[in-house]
Structures are given as C-alpha cells and as structure tokens.
Amino acid sequence: MRLSALTCTFDIAHTQKAIAALDPYLLRDRELRALDVASARHSSLTLHPRVRSVIDLPASVRDACFELNGEWGSRQLVLGAAQHRRLFTVLFYSKSKLCVPLQPGLPRTWRRVLSNFWPAELTVDGATYASAEHCFQARKAACSDRPEMACWFRVNYEGNERVGTDPLAAKQAGARRGFANVGAVLDVDEWERQRLSVARTIVEARWTQQSLFRGVLESTDKLTLLHYERGGAHSFWGGNLRKSDATLQGQNTLGELLMSLRDGTLR
Numbered sequence: 001m002r003l004s005a006l007t008c009t010f011d012i013a014h015t016q017k018a019i020a021a022l023d024p025y026l027l028r029d030r031e032l033r034a035l036d037v038a039s040a041r042h043s044s045l046t047l048h049p050r051v052r053s054v055i056d057l058p059a060s061v062r063d064a065c066f067e068l069n070g071e072w073g074s075r076q077l078v079l080g081a082a083q084h085r086r087l088f089t090v091l092f093y094s095k096s097k098l099c100v101p102l103q104p105g106l107p108r109t110w111r112r113v114l115s116n117f118w119p120a121e122l123t124v125d126g127a128t129y130a131s132a133e134h135c136f137q138a139r140k141a142a143c144s145d146r147p148e149m150a151c152w153f154r155v156n157y158e159g160n161e162r163v164g165t166d167p168l169a170a171k172q173a174g175a176r177r178g179f180a181n182v183g184a185v186l187d188v189d190e191w192e193r194q195r196l197s198v199a200r201t202i203v204e205a206r207w208t209q210q211s212l213f214r215g216v217l218e219s220t221d222k223l224t225l226l227h228y229e230r231g232g233a234h235s236f237w238g239g240n241l242r243k244s245d246a247t248l249q250g251q252n253t254l255g256e257l258l259m260s261l262r263d264g265t266l267r
Contacts, residue, residue, distance in 0.1 A: 001084050003077045006047040006054065008070040015043045021064035024103050025051050029087055032077060046075050050088070050222045058104065082246035089241065089248075090220055093228040094118075094167070102219040106212075113216045114225065114258060116202070117167040120210050121155065124201060128155045130165035132202050137163075137174030139198040143191040146184040196253070199237075200266065203257050217262045224248075225255040225262075 005027060010018045015035070019026070027034040027046045038044040054062060054072055065072075079087065094117035098108040112118055116132040129135040138153035152161045153170055161182070163173045172178050179186055206213045227238030232249040239250020260266040 001079045001081065003049045003079060003084075005049045005075050005077050006051055007044050007073045007075045008047070008065055009038050009042050009044045009073060010068055010070050012037070012041055012043045014068045018043075018045055018065070018068055018070065021061055021068070022047065023100055024106075025057065025061070026100075028100075029083070031083065044073075044075075048087070049077060061104070082244075085224075085246040085248070086241065088222070089224045089226050089246075091226050091228040091241070093238070096228075101216075102223075103215075106216055106219060110216045110219070113213055115227075116254070117171075118213070119165070119167065120206075120213065122202070122205055122209060124205050127151075129153060130155055131167040131170065132206060133167040134163065134165075134170040135202050135205075136198060137170045139194065140174045140186070140191055141184070143194060144179060144184045144186045146182065149182065149184060199254065199257055203261050204266070207261055217258060220262065225258050226252055227254040 008018065008022065019035070022045055025047045027048050032046070034046050036044045036046070051057060090111065092111040092114040094112060094115040096109075096111035096115070099111065101108065101110045107113075116136060119131050122129050122132055122135055124135050127135075127138070129138065134153040138150040141147065141149035141153070149161070151157050152159065152173070153163050155165070163170050176186075207217070208214075226241070226248065228240055229235040229238035229250060230240065231238075232240045232242075235250035235252070237251075237254045239248055239252045239255075241247065242249055257266065
C-alpha cells in the first residue's frame with residue numbers, strides 16, 4: 001500500500017524548533033523515520049499521513065513553519081497491511097501511557113480522556129456522577145432486584161453505601177462480586193438489552209458536557225479508535241491488535257460508538 005505523506009524541509013540549524021512546531025503531527029512509527037537529513041545543510045520532517053494537505057494544519061503551525069523558512073513537499077510511504085493498521089489505530093484505556101497529543105493544546109493524557117474511567121463529572125437525567133463509569137454502573141444497578149443501588153453512584157449521595165469518586169470503585173461495585181456483597185441479583189437479560197443504549201447516552205452526554213473529551217475525540221479524525229482490552233477476541237466493549245498481523249480482535253463496541261459520535265453518524 002502506497003501513501004503520500006507531507007514533508008517539511010528546514011535549515012538543519014532549525015531542526016529542533018521545527019520538531020517543536022510540528023510535534024503533534026509527526027509520523028511516529030518504529031520502522032519509518034520522521035526525521036531525515038536531506039543534505040549537509042537541510043533536514044526534513046515527515047508528517048503522519050492523516051494530514052492530507054498543509055491546509056489541514058492550524059494556521060499557527062503553518063505560520064511557525066513559514067517563519068523557519070520551511071519548504072513543503074511529499075514522501076511516498078510503502079506500508080504493509082499490518083503497518084497501515086497500526087499507524088492509523090489509536091489504542092486507549094484508563095492507564096494509557098502519556099504521549100504527544102494529536103493537536104496542540106491537548107494534554108499528554110489525551111488517550112486516557114477517551115476512557116470511561118476519566119475523572120470528569122457528568123450529569124445524566126438530573127443525576128450527577130464523578131465519571132462516565134459511575135453513570136454506567138448506576139444504570140446497571142437499576143437493572144437489578146435492588147434498583148435503589150443506582151443512587152449510590154451519584155456525587156451527592158450521602159448514605160453509608162456511597163461508592164465514592166474512584167471509577168475503579170464504581171466498576172467493582174457494579175461487578176458480580178460487588179452485587180453479591182450487598183445481596184443483589186442482576187437481571188442479565190434486561191441489562192444486555194439496555195447496555196448499548198446506556199453507553200450511547202453516556203458518550204453523547206460527554207460530548208455535550210466535557211469540552212476536553214470533545215476536543216480529544218475531534219483530534220482523532222481519520223483514525224480508528226480501539227478500546228484496549230486484554231480479552232482480545234472475547235471482548236465486547238474493546239479488543240486488541242493481534243501481534244502477528246495487527247488484525248483487530250474483539251467487538252470494540254466502545255471504540256465504534258466514539259467513532260460514530262465523532263463522525264456524526266451515531267444513530
């Protein structure tokens with residue numbers, strides 16, 4: 001597979017300033033180098049092929065390159081199918097490693113922001129939760145034979161059974177053992193009928209209420225979002241890339257929801 005990638009060539013003395021200006025957009029691949037020495041006096045930086053033209057870059061970035069007398073060009077990348085999938089896939093989960101954001105102004109924690117565990121308050125149907133995970137588990141609790149448990153996950157709940165603000169605590173409280181500890185039984189069939197609708201409601205609420213989440217999601221344009229889970233092929237909400245050929249394993253339901261939300265195709 002051949003792809004054309006933008007390049008920008010600078011006086012070699014300006015290399016570090018150029019890297020700083022283009023850092024969010026640079027090609028990051030173990031086999032394909034972003035920085036090349038074009039000549040004794042010039043170096044060249046290759047951008048990720050998600051940037052299809054110079055006009056896709058913010059004006060501030062274009063201006064910074066102009067001030068450094070950068071010259072735009074292109075480079076042909078020859079990619080195998082597995083390499084292409086890795087290059088265009090963003091893996092995210094609650095403990096994603098810090099990395100350079102895809103756009104200026106976003107934090108290095110940007111991949112964690114996409115997770116339901118990101119600690120940002122969310123209000124759904126008049127109830128406020130410490131994270132998307134709290135809201136998700138509250139809706140799950142409502143499908144049990146003790147639906148009053150749903151209020152335990154709210155920010156303003158003051159009873160002894162209060163779950164607290166830690167998303168991990170919310171997940172544990174909504175797990176099988178958490179239900180068993182309080183003598184609750186989940187109506188599995190009802191929950192499985194509702195869970196996708198619940199997840200959609202939550203991501204839509206995050207889009208409208210959490211500007212950082214929306215900004216991060218918009219920055220992933222043209223990329224595949226994969227909610228990383230070790231379960232791989234057995235995962236419903238996420239999955240992983242098979243090491244041998246980078247084939248996506250798992251249903252990646254959360255990743256698909258986020259991409260549909262980002263692309264305006266969520267139904």
